[in-house]
Amino acid sequence: KPIFFDLANFHLSMPNVEDRL
């Protein structure tokens, strides 16, 4: 069975602080 990666977990990220500063 091929490997399936949990990309949704990668996407759970905070907003970029650079955008705020």
Place this chain on the structure above:
Amino acid sequence: GLYQCLTDIARADTSGDYQKALQAANKLIRKHPKETFAFKCKLVAQIQLSQWADALELIRKTPAHQMGHVGFEKAYIHYRQGELDEAVNELNTCDKDDVKAQELKAQICYKQENFQEAFEIYRYLLKNHSDDSDELRRANYLAVQARLE
């Protein structure tokens, strides 16, 4: 000041210390309640800490103009609790080009053995979007394709 709070959050996020990120976000909200940035950070920290009820309560209590769009985050909370149909309902309200939302939907379709829909979502994303995850996304696309054959 504000700058210190923001860098504290960013640093805790980078190191994966979500307890610390949550504290820093709470401090920022207390001191600068008009800062919209902190609410999404607090939400992500609570999700990373598996504080599902608190995260849903935060979404419920925070006005939309302060929190921003949280379709993906709301769906992810359902997804992590095994509420796949609720997660998909939430994701169906998200834009077709909301990559995070579409990627979570494809992942749920895969888990539900709805390989045809997962395949179509990955094909669309690979054609119309590119980022650091392209290689892993392509692997998922091939995994889904293999299950269709």
